Amino acid sequence: MTKRAFNFNAGPAALPLGVLQQAQQEFVDFAGAGMSIMEMSHRSAIYEQVNNDAQALLRELFGIPNNYKVLFLQGGASTQFAMIPMNLLKPDQTASFVMTGSWADKAIKEAKLFGQTSIVASSEADKFNRIPDLSGIELPSNAAYLHVTSNETIEGTQYAAYPETGDVTLIADMSSDILSRPVDVSKFGLIYAGAQKNLGPSGVTIVIVREDLVAQSPKSIPTMLRYDTHISNNSLYNTPPSFSVYLVGLMLKWLKERGGVSATEQYNRDKTKLIYDTIDQSGGFYRGFADPASRSLMNITFRIQTEELESLFVKESEKQGFIGLKGHRSVGGLRASTYNAVPLESCKALAEFMQDFQKRNG
Incomplete structure (x- = not known):
């Protein structure tokens, strides 16, 4: 593969x-x-x-x-x-x-x-x-x-x-x-x-x-x-x-x-920081849903300015090989689940896609 x-x-x-x-x-x-x-x-x-x-x-x-x-x-x-x-x-x-x-x-x-x-x-x-x-x-x-x-x-x-x-x-x-x-x-x-x-x-x-x-x-x-x-x-x-x-x-x-649970926690923090930083540095184009003090290391929830842009984000991301970014039907928006087995490379690729999407649609 x-x-x-x-x-x-x-x-x-x-x-x-x-x-x-x-x-x-x-x-x-x-x-x-x-x-x-x-x-x-x-x-x-x-x-x-x-x-x-x-x-x-x-x-x-x-x-x-x-x-x-x-x-x-x-x-x-x-x-x-x-x-x-x-x-x-x-x-x-x-x-x-x-x-x-x-x-x-x-x-x-x-x-x-x-x-x-x-x-x-x-x-x-x-x-x-x-x-x-x-x-x-x-x-x-x-x-x-x-x-x-x-x-x-x-x-x-x-x-x-x-x-x-x-x-x-x-x-x-x-x-x-x-x-x-x-x-x-x-x-x-x-x-x-x-x-x-x-x-x-x-x-x-x-x-x-x-x-x-x-x-x-x-x-x-x-x-x-x-x-x-x-x-x-x-x-x-x-x-x-x-x-x-x-x-x-x-x-x-x-x-x-891979070093046990402590090493896994640091790896998870490194992964999610890539995406949270992209949200926080977007000038409001992306808006994190969770209060910063309660942000999850496992599920990153965020919104874009309009639902039309969110639908376009999901459509384009799927063409690029990203799976599962549509938010839960009960709350809408977008969600990236970054569990233990999700590699750093995937989070880096998502952050880069998000930055590119903002450039084209911001």
């Missing part, structure tokens, strides 16, 4: 070429078994090793303490919106949320199906263009947990720091920025993320959970929706998304070879 697309899709998203090529080489005959990993039993020693190695690498790279379990589940982050209150929200408690945009809203709506909820901070008045100030946050006395969405892919905002919650469990949906920067996992009771943005393909969801929270899930909920089911079976209670887990393992190896 001589040319790959400049892939800025929001998810499923770009994967490293080297990872794809290794998967291609091993696709028909994995580990000398004479069959693909997609053909073999998830009870086999070969697959159990793949499962365990991916868990171990995730623990190493993310600094996950020993009293946390790593799960590979199905159903996407959207299923976690329901599993969390089903497992952790007791009848006399309240699930608390920070309302930051589209994905936080989905999590709140699901939690309302199972119990009381409260929104303790919101940026809705500012059209979700920022992360609200949480320095003086007050939680209900009966709060079961506080849920945050670490990065809003649609609005392009990201937490710079996480709130202190005292004895109240902090839970984070990190679907769009997990392993893009170092995080103190011990601050959280539970972290979850769909893999299809930073950690691999669609089909597998990572859950990192403190053992004491889910040592015994309520017996009143279905077996497949209980965390203790998956913990006691090492994520192998039922047939897992084996090929997706395998690719997550390859992605984790790729991240380790």
